[in-house]
Amino acid sequence: xxxxxxxxxxxxxxxxxxxxxxxxxxxxxxxxxxxxxxxxxxxxxxxxxxxxxxxxxxxxxxxxxxxxxxxxxxxxxxxxxxxxxxxxxxxxxxxxxxxxxxxxxxxxxxxxxxxxxxxxxxxxxxxxxxxxxxxxxxxxxxxxxxxxxxxxxxxxxxxxxxxxxxxxxxxxxxxxxxxxxxxxxxxxxxxxxxxxxxxxxxxxxxxxxxxxxxxxxxxxxxxxxxxxx
Numbered sequence: 306x307x308x309x310x311x312x313x314x315x316x317x318x319x320x321x322x323x324x325x326x327x328x329x330x331x332x333x334x335x336x337x338x339x340x341x342x343x344x345x346x347x348x349x350x351x352x353x354x355x356x357x358x359x360x361x362x363x364x365x366x367x368x369x370x371x372x373x374x375x376x377x378x379x380x381x382x383x384x385x386x387x388x389x390x391x392x393x394x395x396x397x398x399x400x401x402x403x404x405x406x407x408x409x410x411x412x413x414x415x416x417x418x419x420x421x422x423x424x425x426x427x428x429x430x431x432x433x434x435x436x437x438x439x440x441x442x443x444x445x446x447x448x449x450x451x452x453x454x455x456x457x458x459x460x461x462x463x464x465x466x467x468x469x470x471x472x473x474x475x476x477x478x479x480x481x482x483x484x485x486x487x488x489x490x491x492x493x494x495x496x497x498x499x500x501x502x503x504x505x506x507x508x509x510x511x512x513x514x515x516x517x518x519x520x521x522x523x524x525x526x527x528x529x530x531x532x533x534x
C-alpha cells in the first residue's frame with residue numbers, strides 16, 4: 306500500500322472525516338487488522354482563513370507549497386488536499402513537488418459522469434461557488450453545474466465558516482441546507498455536489514431528493530484506489 310499524504314486542517318472538522326473514512330475503507334476492503342498508510346499535516350485554519358478574507362491568496366499558496374514539499378520529504382507517495390476551497394491554489398501548491406496529486410473536483414466529476422448525470426447543484430463556500438477554479442474543472446468534464454441564488458450562497462458560506470468548521474451542527478442549519486438543496490433541484494439540478502468537505506455534516510442521501518455526491522468521501526475512495534494500485 307502506498308502512503309497517502311493528507312494536507313489538512315482546513316478545517317480540522319473535515320480532516321477528521323478524511324481520517325475516519327480512510328480507516329473505514331481499509332477495514333472494508335482489506336479486512337483484519339489492516340489500516341491506511343497516512344501522513345497528515347494539519348495546518349492552523351485561523352491563519353489560512355485570515356489570508357482568504359484579506360484576498361492574500363499568494364501567501365496562502367506559499368504555505369501550502371511548503372507543506373506539500375514537507376509531506377513529500379517525509380515519504381508520501383501521493384498527495385491530497387482535504388478541502389475543496391483551497392484547490393484554488395492547486396497549481397502553486399504543487400510547484401516543485403514530484404509525487405502525484407489527486408484533484409478533488411476531477412475525482413468528483415468522474416463519479417458524476419460514471420453515474421450518467423450532468424447538471425449537479427453545487428453547495429460550497431462562496432469562493433468555490435462563485436469563482437471559476439472549481440466549476441471550470443466540472444465543465445471540462447462535460448458537466449453543467451448549477452449554483453444557488455445569491456442569498457442561498459451567502460447562507461451556505463456563513464454556516465460553513467461559523468458552524469461546520471467549528472464542529473457545530475444545528476437542526477436549524479440542517480433545515481436551511483435542505484431548503485437550498487431543494488431549490489437547486491427545482492432549478493434543474495439532477496444531482497447535488499457537497500462541494501465543501503464539511504457539508505456532509507448536514508446533508509446526505511437521506512434528506513436530499515436527488516443523488517448526492519459527497520466530495521470528501523469520493524476523494525478518499527479515489528485516493529485509496531491509487532494507494533492500492
